[in-house]
Every structure is written in structure tokens, then in C-alpha cells.
Amino acid sequence: MGKSNIQDVKQGSFWRACIGELLGTLFLVLVGCGSCLDANSSTVQKALGFGLSVATMAWILSNVSGCHINPAITLPMVVTRKVTIVRGLFYIIAQIAGGVIGAAILKGLIPSQYHGALGATGLSPKVTVAQGFGIEFMITFVLVFTVFASCDGKRNDFNGSTPLSIGLSITMCHVFAVPFTGASMNPARSFGPAAVMKSFPNHWVYWVGPLLGGLVAGLLYDFIFAANASVEKLKACFTERDYDNDKFPKDGVTALNGSPSELKKIETE
Template identity: 45%
Template sequence: MGELGTKLGLDELTGGAATISRALLAEFIGNLLLNLFGCGACVKISLESNSETDILLIALAFGLAVFAAVSAIGHISGGHLNPAVTAGMLCTGRIKLIRAVLYVIVQCAGAAAGSGLLKALTPDRMAGSLGCTGLGVDVTELQGFGIEFFLGFLLVFIVCGVCDANKPDSKATAPLAIGLTVTLGHLLAVDYTGSAMNPARSFGSALVASNWSHHWIYWAGPIAGGIAGALLYVHGFTAPPQEPPTRYRSVAGDEKELKRLDGGKLDDMA
């Protein structure tokens, strides 16, 4: 295999075929659960169809879904669950191109499967748009792009911070931090853009609901923001490598070493 093939990640399809297969399955299942439970919180199954959108319910549902999924599959695939995160990891050299492309494909497939299951499990009269993302009242496309850009920026910036290899203490709380970041983004942006934050999540809902209105925003915004967040963290905020603990020798050992180096002159001076 040539050098180019190795850089692109072709070696992962041969030597590590079993490993990448598990990672792809993990990303598929993670996105399936995200769209099933997260978008499910957007469906008003109550007969009170005129009730207001419960933003807190939606924010917690998506945040908890991400927290649970990352906790379960993070050690297998890295717990990307989001093309914006994958794009950020690709641009900073954390993963190779072929793995990134495969991740995005299975993320979208998993999200579509999750939204399909949600549609199948929901009464037709109550299904509505199945949590499909869309711009709020009087929100322009440029404003929507800006909101999704900063949602992607925030998420990937936090992901890079809690997964920094030089900060091992933060890894235990990484799934919770990432889930809370998703919750934070939804608390802000549900009324603006539906708070996609995740192109695959938006794709799955749009595919099942056949609603592609302003769909480009939900790809361009989070991915551009994710790349910016990843590059900023890696080049500006990466923690310094931890130095190994210093080993001290006994004072007596230090004195013997000095005598040896000085040819015994220390005794004469005494």
C-alpha cells in the first residue's frame, strides 16, 4: 500500500477492518438513538395540540441522548455522532479521510433510521414534522447560518477540550460535558433554527418528513463552526504535555556522586 493510501486511511479497511466495522456500527446506533429519543421529544403526542413547545424538555432530551450514547460507544468510535465533530477531527489530523467519510455516511443512515422508527411508532395524526428543523419566525438564512455556526463551534470546541490527551482527568466527565453542551445549545437556539447542531440529525428528520427547506444551513453552519472550533483549540488551547514525576535520590547518594566526579577532593577540603 502506497504512502498516499496510508494517509487517506486505506490501511484501516484492510488491517483494521474489524475495528472500523465496530466503529461504524457504533456511530449508526448512536445516531439512531439520538433521532429516536431527541426528535421524539419534539412530537406532541398530547391531544392538546396547541400547547407551546417545551424547550427545556427538548434540550434535556437531546442532551441526555448524546450523554448516554457517548458513554456507551465513545471507546469504540470516539463518540462523534455528528458530521461537524467528524469534520473537526479530520481537519486537525485526529482521524483519516476515509474513516471520516464512512462516519458521515453511517451517521446520516442512523439518523434516518431513528426518524423512521419514530414515524412508525407515532400515530399519524400526532406525528407532525417529526422534529424537523426549520428557521424561526423572521429569522433570515444568514442569521440561521450564524446560529448553527456557533452551535457547531461550541460543541466541537468543548469536545476537543474534554478529549485533550494531555488532560486525562477530564476524560471521565467528557460524556456529561458534551451532553450538557448539547443541552445548552438547544436552550438558546430551538426558536431560532430548531437547534440542529448536527447535520446528520437534521438530515434524518428532513428525509423522513420530506422537508428540505433551508437544509443547506444545517450542513454548512455546524461543519464550518466545528472546523473553526477544532482548529482554534488545537492551535491555541491544547494543554501542555504532562512531565513525568521527578525522581529524587538520597542525599548520601548525591554526596558519593560528587566525590566520584571530584576525584575525592571534597574530603581534602573538609
């Protein structure tokens, strides 16, 4: 991670990143939920509304904050020590605030006859709470697994667009899950409209399901499927004070010993 929690907060880039997370989540909720307000909106229209919104925000904000705009992405990033605890906490606060502000702006911009539930997520009448939890867990798993795989800097098999791959994963999961849970995958996205409309039926599903699904996906990718996954990396993440993911080279070869030139030779052999 490099910087400590205290050093993190002292950086001007830290506060710029927090503002980026707020704005990114704001526009995700504004445009994504806005695509749901027309009674004739199709599942594909909603899926594209959210998928393209995330892809666009990722294109704009990746170099500013990493463009998490989702607590279910930030949590596994903290646990795998890609961001500090303090940064993760401030990101989540900014995301929640952005979701509420985005929903409030949406409510003010759209005529009242279109408001409905303001794009709030909810379980279909025939979907049980357990099923809803399971759906949100699985689709968030797909999203976060895609995020971690797309941001794996030690991969050299694909050189495509990271924002596009993430946006497509969201679109894919929406096509499946919109009829059943509304396809949240994002607690801040669900909380914004729920708070503005003061309606929270089964709301815990949209926190616990995505957060657990994202956490499992992040841990599974980073320590088993990442290009530099290894037992040494796993141990270091949870035991070393100054853990650094970059010191573990591709294919699980430990970088704890040896000069940079020697490590480069090992990686290419």
C-alpha cells in the same frame, strides 16, 4: 494517527466503529426528535431530550468509535488528523444513514397525529437565513470546542465526565437556539427527519453552519488552546506524513528530540 487509510479499513474494529456511529445517530434522532413531537413540549424538554441522548450514547460508544454521531464533529477530527480520511468518510455516511433510519423508525412508532414535521429543524418565521446560519455556526462551535477540550488527554485540571460535559453543552445550546433554528448542531440529525418527511426548507443552513462552526472550533482548540498546542504541532499536522499528536507534550515543548525520560523531565519542570 498511526494507521494509514488502507490499514484502517482492514481492521474489524473499524467496521464495528461504523456500526456504532450508525446506531448512536439512530438513537439520537429517535429519542431527541421524539422529544419534540408533543405539541406541548417545552424548550427545556427538547434540550434535555437531545442533551441526555448524546451523553448516553457517548457513555456507551466512546470506546467503540469515539461517539462522534455528528458530521460536524467528524470533519474537524479529520482535519486535525485525529482520525483518517477514510474513517471520517465512512463515519459520516454511517451517521447520515443512522439519522434517516432513526427518523423512519420514529415515524413508524408514533401515531400519525403526532408526526408534525417529525422533529425536523427549521428557521423561525422572523429569523433570516443569515441569522440562522450564524446561530448554527455559533452553537456548533460551542459543542465541538467542548468535545475537543473534554477529549484533550494532556489536560490534568479536570477529571469529570466527558459524556456529561458534552451533553450539557448540547442542552445549553438548545435552551438558547430551539426557538430560532431548532438547534441542530448536527447535519445528520437535521437530514434524517427532512429526508423521511421530504421537506428541505433552508436545509443548507443545517449543513454549512454546523460544519464550518465545528471546523473553526476544532482547529482553534487543537492548535491554540490544547494543552500541547504549539507552532511545531501546527506545522507537523499539515506537513508530516506520519503525524502523531501524542509526541507533542504539554505546554508546547517540542518532542522531536530527546529520550522519553528526558521529555518526562521537561514536562514536570
